[in-house]
Amino acid sequence: ACGNSENDDKESSNGKEKKDNFTVAMVTDTGGVDDESFNQSAWKGIQEFGKENDLEKGKDGYNYLQSKSDADYAKNLNTLVREDYKLIYGIGFLLAESVGEVADQRPDSQFAIVDTVVDKKNVASINFKEQQGSFLVGVIAGLQTKTNKVGFIGGVESELIKKFEIGFKAGVLSVNPDAKVEVKYAGDFNKADIGKSTAGSMYSSGIDIIYHAAGGTGKGVFTEAVEQKQKDPKREIYVIGVDSDQAKLGAVPGTDDNVTLTSMIKRVDVAVKDLSTKAKEGNFPGGEVIEYGIKENGVGISDTKDNVTEESLKAVEEWTEKIKSGEFVVPGTDKEFKKLGL
Amino acid sequence: MDFYQVLQIIIPSMIALAAPLIFTSLGGVFSERAGVINIGLEGLMVIGAFTGIVFNLMFADVFGGWTPWLAVLAAMIAGLLFSVLHAVACITFRADQTVSGVAINLLAVGLTMFLVKLIYDKGQTDRITETFPRIDVPLLSDIPFIGPILFSNGYYIVYIAILISFVVWYVLYKTPFGLRIRAVGEHPMAADTMGVNVTKIRYAAVLLSGAFGGIGGAIYATIFSNEFNHATINGQGFMAIAAMIFGKWHPIGAMGAALFFGLAQSLSIVGSSLPFFKDIPSVYLLIAPYVLTIIALTGFIGRADAPKASGQPYIKGKR
Amino acid sequence: MSKYFSKLTSPVIAVILGLIVGAIIMLVSGYDPIAGYGSMIGGIVGDSYYVGESVRTIIPYILAGLAVAFAFRTGLFNIGVEGQLIVGWLAAVWVGIAFDLPRIIHLPLAILAGAAAGALWAFIPGYLKAKFRVHEVIVSIMLNYTALYVTNYLIRNVMTDKLDKTERIADTASLRSPFFESITDFSRMHWGIVVAIICVIIMWFILERTKTGFELKAVGFNQHASEYAGMSVNKNIILSMVISGAFAGLAGAMEGLGTFGYAAVKGGFTGMGFDGIAVALLGANTAIGVVLAALLFGGLKAGALNMPLETGIPSEIVDIVIALIIFFVASSYFIRWIAARFKKGVK
Amino acid sequence: MEYVIEMLNIRKEFPGIVANDNVTLQVKKGEIHALLGENGAGKSTLMNVLFGLYQPEQGEIRVNGKPVKITSPNIANELGIGMVHQHFMLVDPFTVTENIILGKEPSKGGKIDLKEASEEVRKLSEQYQLRVDPYAKIADISIGMQQRVEILKTLYRGAEILIFDEPTAVLTPQEIKELIFIMKALIKEGKSIILITHKLKEIMEVCDRVTVIRKGQGIGTVNVNETNPNELASLMVGREVLFKTEKTAASPSDVVLDVSGLEVKDSRGVSAVRNLELTVRAGEIVGIAGVDGNGQSELIEALAGLRKTTAGSIKLNGKEIRNLKPRKITESGVGHIPEDRHKHGLVLDYSIGENIVLQTYYQKPYSKAGILNSKRIFEKARSLIKSYDVRTPSEYTPARALSGGNQQKAIIGREVDRNPDLLIAAQPTRGLDVGAIEFIHKRLIEQRDAGKAVLLISFELEEIMNVSDKIAVIYEGEIVAIVNPKETTEQELGLLMAGSKRMEAGGKQNV
Numbered sequence A: 001a002c003g004n005s006e007n008d009d010k011e012s013s014n015g016k017e018k019k020d021n022f023t024v025a026m027v028t029d030t031g032g033v034d035d036e037s038f039n040q041s042a043w044k045g046i047q048e049f050g051k052e053n054d055l056e057k058g059k060d061g062y063n064y065l066q067s068k069s070d071a072d073y074a075k076n077l078n079t080l081v082r083e084d085y086k087l088i089y090g091i092g093f094l095l096a097e098s099v100g101e102v103a104d105q106r107p108d109s110q111f112a113i114v115d116t117v118v119d120k121k122n123v124a125s126i127n128f129k130e131q132q133g134s135f136l137v138g139v140i141a142g143l144q145t146k147t148n149k150v151g152f153i154g155g156v157e158s159e160l161i162k163k164f165e166i167g168f169k170a171g172v173l174s175v176n177p178d179a180k181v182e183v184k185y186a187g188d189f190n191k192a193d194i195g196k197s198t199a200g201s202m203y204s205s206g207i208d209i210i211y212h213a214a215g216g217t218g219k220g221v222f223t224e225a226v227e228q229k230q231k232d233p234k235r236e237i238y239v240i241g242v243d244s245d246q247a248k249l250g251a252v253p254g255t256d257d258n259v260t261l262t263s264m265i266k267r268v269d270v271a272v273k274d275l276s277t278k279a280k281e282g283n284f285p286g287g288e289v290i291e292y293g294i295k296e297n298g299v300g301i302s303d304t305k306d307n308v309t310e311e312s313l314k315a316v317e318e319w320t321e322k323i324k325s326g327e328f329v330v331p332g333t334d335k336e337f338k339k340l341g342l
Numbered sequence B: 001m002d003f004y005q006v007l008q009i010i011i012p013s014m015i016a017l018a019a020p021l022i023f024t025s026l027g028g029v030f031s032e033r034a035g036v037i038n039i040g041l042e043g044l045m046v047i048g049a050f051t052g053i054v055f056n057l058m059f060a061d062v063f064g065g066w067t068p069w070l071a072v073l074a075a076m077i078a079g080l081l082f083s084v085l086h087a088v089a090c091i092t093f094r095a096d097q098t099v100s101g102v103a104i105n106l107l108a109v110g111l112t113m114f115l116v117k118l119i120y121d122k123g124q125t126d127r128i129t130e131t132f133p134r135i136d137v138p139l140l141s142d143i144p145f146i147g148p149i150l151f152s153n154g155y156y157i158v159y160i161a162i163l164i165s166f167v168v169w170y171v172l173y174k175t176p177f178g179l180r181i182r183a184v185g186e187h188p189m190a191a192d193t194m195g196v197n198v199t200k201i202r203y204a205a206v207l208l209s210g211a212f213g214g215i216g217g218a219i220y221a222t223i224f225s226n227e228f229n230h231a232t233i234n235g236q237g238f239m240a241i242a243a244m245i246f247g248k249w250h251p252i253g254a255m256g257a258a259l260f261f262g263l264a265q266s267l268s269i270v271g272s273s274l275p276f277f278k279d280i281p282s283v284y285l286l287i288a289p290y291v292l293t294i295i296a297l298t299g300f301i302g303r304a305d306a307p308k309a310s311g312q313p314y315i316k317g318k319r
Numbered sequence C: 001m002s003k004y005f006s007k008l009t010s011p012v013i014a015v016i017l018g019l020i021v022g023a024i025i026m027l028v029s030g031y032d033p034i035a036g037y038g039s040m041i042g043g044i045v046g047d048s049y050y051v052g053e054s055v056r057t058i059i060p061y062i063l064a065g066l067a068v069a070f071a072f073r074t075g076l077f078n079i080g081v082e083g084q085l086i087v088g089w090l091a092a093v094w095v096g097i098a099f100d101l102p103r104i105i106h107l108p109l110a111i112l113a114g115a116a117a118g119a120l121w122a123f124i125p126g127y128l129k130a131k132f133r134v135h136e137v138i139v140s141i142m143l144n145y146t147a148l149y150v151t152n153y154l155i156r157n158v159m160t161d162k163l164d165k166t167e168r169i170a171d172t173a174s175l176r177s178p179f180f181e182s183i184t185d186f187s188r189m190h191w192g193i194v195v196a197i198i199c200v201i202i203m204w205f206i207l208e209r210t211k212t213g214f215e216l217k218a219v220g221f222n223q224h225a226s227e228y229a230g231m232s233v234n235k236n237i238i239l240s241m242v243i244s245g246a247f248a249g250l251a252g253a254m255e256g257l258g259t260f261g262y263a264a265v266k267g268g269f270t271g272m273g274f275d276g277i278a279v280a281l282l283g284a285n286t287a288i289g290v291v292l293a294a295l296l297f298g299g300l301k302a303g304a305l306n307m308p309l310e311t312g313i314p315s316e317i318v319d320i321v322i323a324l325i326i327f328f329v330a331s332s333y334f335i336r337w338i339a340a341r342f343k344k345g346v347k
Numbered sequence D: 001m002e003y004v005i006e007m008l009n010i011r012k013e014f015p016g017i018v019a020n021d022n023v024t025l026q027v028k029k030g031e032i033h034a035l036l037g038e039n040g041a042g043k044s045t046l047m048n049v050l051f052g053l054y055q056p057e058q059g060e061i062r063v064n065g066k067p068v069k070i071t072s073p074n075i076a077n078e079l080g081i082g083m084v085h086q087h088f089m090l091v092d093p094f095t096v097t098e099n100i101i102l103g104k105e106p107s108k109g110g111k112i113d114l115k116e117a118s119e120e121v122r123k124l125s126e127q128y129q130l131r132v133d134p135y136a137k138i139a140d141i142s143i144g145m146q147q148r149v150e151i152l153k154t155l156y157r158g159a160e161i162l163i164f165d166e167p168t169a170v171l172t173p174q175e176i177k178e179l180i181f182i183m184k185a186l187i188k189e190g191k192s193i194i195l196i197t198h199k200l201k202e203i204m205e206v207c208d209r210v211t212v213i214r215k216g217q218g219i220g221t222v223n224v225n226e227t228n229p230n231e232l233a234s235l236m237v238g239r240e241v242l243f244k245t246e247k248t249a250a251s252p253s254d255v256v257l258d259v260s261g262l263e264v265k266d267s268r269g270v271s272a273v274r275n276l277e278l279t280v281r282a283g284e285i286v287g288i289a290g291v292d293g294n295g296q297s298e299l300i301e302a303l304a305g306l307r308k309t310t311a312g313s314i315k316l317n318g319k320e321i322r323n324l325k326p327r328k329i330t331e332s333g334v335g336h337i338p339e340d341r342h343k344h345g346l347v348l349d350y351s352i353g354e355n356i357v358l359q360t361y362y363q364k365p366y367s368k369a370g371i372l373n374s375k376r377i378f379e380k381a382r383s384l385i386k387s388y389d390v391r392t393p394s395e396y397t398p399a400r401a402l403s404g405g406n407q408q409k410a411i412i413g414r415e416v417d418r419n420p421d422l423l424i425a426a427q428p429t430r431g432l433d434v435g436a437i438e439f440i441h442k443r444l445i446e447q448r449d450a451g452k453a454v455l456l457i458s459f460e461l462e463e464i465m466n467v468s469d470k471i472a473v474i475y476e477g478e479i480v481a482i483v484n485p486k487e488t489t490e491q492e493l494g495l496l497m498a499g500s501k502r503m504e505a506g507g508k509q510n511v
């Protein structure tokens, strides 16, 4: 690892006469590019964009800066502006404020933000219809629960995470009106222990499928499920992962079992690559909000679906069509959910 | 959900949450009883968590089911070695013990994260696959009523934590070594004039605290986070210090305090699904462990005095 | 002259030793320490933007350091600076949002609200220590968590409707300065630096020049003698915590009114409170020492951000260096011992 | 002649000071050998060298004629040297037995064998008639018993040579008697003793020979039966010392302090002062005589406002001051030299100058509008340091660095300088050398002659007899008798203090 970075360093500092590449870079939130969540996914998208356009990591190509605290967002964004990157991403709604501020200060630079809206001429906002993906995993959960009790564990209650919760609830109840969905918020995205204990209490109370939208806290949900399964292999309990395919978190050691039912996928990489390409071609959608839903291939369910039954898959397909065609609109807020009358 | 069922959910999670705190606070008891304040427990837990996870990842293929146990052992040794820094600074070089502890904390996080990036080239380790298995304690779990509450669905290491606190009590209060530790923490010069080697005893106590802190960190990481990153140990060391003070620097007291913290935390997690707690805004449940601790300290636990010489370097002949 | 010199020698030697050990670690790990430190220094003073950002980083470190140092000087260990800082942040932002006032009233009011909230939060451990002899360390650790959860709750449920951060404060309550921004190429350096310096002077003045300071320190050293001398031990314990908490609350207010302009739900502690302990101790708990320590500490932290981008060295190396420096300062006996050996050898 | 201990030409330096300069001490087997010198003369240092706590820069130590190197207390113990330190080396929360066995614990299978230990302690205490309760906690037992524990500690380790560093400074007359008895018993058992004391009477009573040191230098050794207190005192101080403090007859006038029906509870809530009646007039010194633990401490604390009283009245110049805050009491004209100078009297980490204004820092001219005027503070300090002969490098020196005597002088200067109507002096000369004692007694009498009321509390009968104009005997929290020092004897006082004889009229009469 270290040798590489030394080379990077040389290349980047030697290449003083900056080529006229279309360079892109991103600022992570405190999670970093290996958070197994949207930072990682975004970085993947940037890397792919780089590969397709023959760019290298470094000042002439693509790069990222990790923030160690909230205070670093603006500074990191500014640093990237000063390094003359053509398109600069702020990954995560936490960076909204800073992106807005720096965008004002640097009207000639192009920015993009993920997961929220920054209403500035030189900022493009990438949003996802997480409720749609969550709806699909909800359908699976609704059909496959044996106890008619399913759980949802959110990180911190917010508009964004609410979309996951509401979509999931709607999905479960649409196919299984008798089911009960228990919702709990851990109050933190980074407390695996809370996730674990919460999952423990849910499983003990008869819930057999848990969908989490809780980042690091959610990892604790997997741990609990795996341990329960290890102790009692006959137990049928599942976790539904989020953001990326989390199946590897659910593998039960020493067996072929996996407690991952499926995962709700949010293709930040697709969106980032897509937007970068548009910007390179001179079509930077500044000031616009670009929504990625099922239709845009921005959300969906994971490829790993060994535990998903045929019946569920068929249902998922049907609902996918309905959503794509606009026949069914998945609710994303409490209000919309009530209107649905489930 | 009836009450019995509630207990079945709360109690195992309480004990599990308490286990890392128990070990770490016992470490604190050793060190402070010998007169060396150890604010660095947090850092020692970080070292333990890091070592436990890295060892686990490296040797899971070799040791299989024994890996978590050996990882804890490795973490114990790592914590012990790391605490040598604290010991040398505080005992030999008469450093301010609080300062040294703060340095330990900073150093531990810096060093482990530096190493994580060096080894894994990312901000956290991979996830471990060999964890402590869930067990029903043979025989005991069959006891009617309390069996399912206390001895089912737990981890062996958690029960060991409770047993160890009794062992520590025995060592501190029944053996010559313990007598010397306590003497050195109260009145090092008296101990010195009685032929007790103050330096040696203090080194031993600080190293023990490192070993225990390392174990605590490893258990936490192995049971709860399954990986190591900068936020894996996030204040547990300070909670362990609180447990130690709450427990009046007594091993059994510290264990009791750790269990209390575990209970309060477990309540805050499980509470929102219990009938009685359901309507309480979650913030009340979240702060309950901390507020309850303060109330308990104010109300009925009352004053406890730290070992008299804690915080002071021992300089021969100085009064 | 020589007195000051000797006071400074061991910290300076400690800094040098810390940097040397850091360099060794970089070498062993296969990095180039010169490039590493070069990029770090670039990140501190490289150009006006970085200077501005470094100054901004230092502001809360100074105030948090003062908070810890003040308590230490009066015999108390305020490990609750973190919590006091968080509530001070929120209170200042709240005033910044909720009122519509001319700047000359609004800004001071918001700053004072931060100080008052921090003071109030520190009053609790002070009061409990005075009245019930409860150890201030546990109470303030517990209050750190309480502050975190309560402020998060307030932001989400009271100040906003389930949002993760408050709206921006009014311009009339902002510490931001177009002037500083213009001379530092849009850094977020703000007027908080003036507040911090005023507080440094206040702390020095209270402790060294006032009868209140005389009492506070006396109570810290010897409660029995202070009581005998007619001082109120309880009052002074509480007062000491309250003043310390006010500094901590100000640290938060500077973040809320200067750096950020809003308060956001926090996933965990800011860490500034704990860093304040290190700053205070590195600064030997004196006002001027805290400034120097904060300069070093904040500078290194600000510079660290530059290292991964330029050289690929994990920025944690800076944390290691800081920790080592603190170690060496703490073990100044060791440095003096070496120095004595050295002198003897020369003779 | 056979010496058990020989310390030859010992030199011990501390940074900036030579504590022992070429001192020689030779102790014969079976003798009690006194070590005499002013405060800070270097006695404790010499003994700490012998006990292995300090390493001498020069000189030789021989035990039973053999040269030895004593590098740690452990080695001293092995050589049969035991030390009872000036400040007790006891672990407060431990029991008597635990303290005694620490470092040499009998154990069985890794566990301390408390039974055997207690048995051994009991045996030892019987053999030497050192009454202790093996199971009591140190914090709960009297100073006298603590000292017996210290002695047992050395005996448990098989000490043949015992060092006592100022053992009597903290004891009551009764306890001193007991200690002397014990020392004699130890000699009979073949032990040898080195005794440090400032009390010449004790030296004359029990010792065989005396070695005198002055300012770190050995002055010489004399046989006790060939000398007298006056000679010893001048050997030690280097000048003549007056023992009987000279004073004219008192001329008491108005009542300054009037205590009646006072009830005070001690820290455990037990009644310590009961229905106490006491008056002190301007121009007289009233001494309170009594055995330690009869309510003296509680009485003083109540008078100074440091402890709440439950009933009665305390009038100062006719005004009620009972249960007022300490500051109100000080301001109404009470000066107080506290019993424990380290605990109450001084903030040891403050400079001596700051300590001098500890009671007045908030008043003009030392502070104005809440701001200290350090110039005036240290001016004041300089003048008091001069007039009270406080030996300190400067007014900025931390109080901690001063010797006990000089600390005491600073406190007295501070309290007297405030010109209080009533001066309470509690144990003002404890642990001080004769020169310092003389100085302090003079100051007390000066106050009296200036028309102030002085209340003196002391366990030293000699001090009470010498200085007081009137003696009130306290027993179990009551004043059981008031006597005129000129008309009483130490024997009579002793009986009164032991509670065996009450004056017919109770404590109510005024002389």
Ligand SMILES: Nc1ncnc2c1ncn2[C@@H]1O[C@H](COP(=O)(O)OP(=O)(O)OP(=O)(O)O)[C@@H](O)[C@H]1O
Binding pocket: B317, B318, D014, D015, D017, D018, D019, D037, D038, D039, D040, D041, D042, D043, D044, D045, D046, D086, D403, D404
């Ligand atoms: N630990 C020390 N560090 C520096 N100087 C010391 C130390 N201990 C003693 N001294 C110095 O040595 C001298 C002798 O002190 P020592 O305690 O032996 O006196 P002493 O004769 O026992 O007095 P006292 O009668 O008051 O007990 C003192 O004047 C003091 O300055």
Ligand SMILES: Nc1ncnc2c1ncn2[C@@H]1O[C@H](COP(=O)(O)OP(=O)(O)OP(=O)(O)O)[C@@H](O)[C@H]1O
Binding pocket: B317, B318, B319, D039, D040, D044, D086, D401, D402, D403, D404, D405, D431
């Ligand atoms: N740690 C120390 N550092 C410097 N000087 C010391 C130290 N300890 C003792 N001394 C010196 O030793 C001398 C004698 O000390 P010591 O405490 O024996 O005095 P003392 O008059 O016996 O007091 P006490 O009332 O405690 O018996 C003092 O002059 C003091 O300056």
Ligand SMILES: [Mg+2]
Binding pocket: D043, D044, D045, D086, D165
């Ligand atoms: Mg002495």
Ligand SMILES: [Mg+2]
Binding pocket: D039, D086, D166, D404, D431
């Ligand atoms: Mg003395």
